Amino acid sequence: MGHIQRHHLSEAIMTVPSADVMHAADEILPPLMERVIANNLESRTLAELSDTLLPKLLSGDVRVTEAMELAGGTD
Numbered sequence: 001m002g003h004i005q006r007h008h009l010s011e012a013i014m015t016v017p018s019a020d021v022m023h024a025a026d027e028i029l030p031p032l033m034e035r036v037i038a039n040n041l042e043s044r045t046l047a048e049l050s051d052t053l054l055p056k057l058l059s060g061d062v063r064v065t066e067a068m069e070l071a072g073g074t075d
Contacts, residue, residue, distance in 0.1 A: 056062040
């Protein structure tokens with residue numbers, strides 16, 4: 001990054017959280033990040049399932065009860 005000069009770095013101001021804040025963040029953030037990752041994976045799975053089943057449902061190739069069985073649902 002040629003436009004950044006050394007004096008820009010030495011002039012930069014940064015706030016550093018206290019050890020207590022960092023410890024609290026270490027307790028709170030990992031489960032939240034795991035949930036975000038799990039939600040993203042589930043969203044991809046649901047999108048793939050929708051992309052697969054919706055055209056078949058609309059064309060009549062598959063009935064709703066058959067789609068439920070394929071999807072592993074019982075409702």
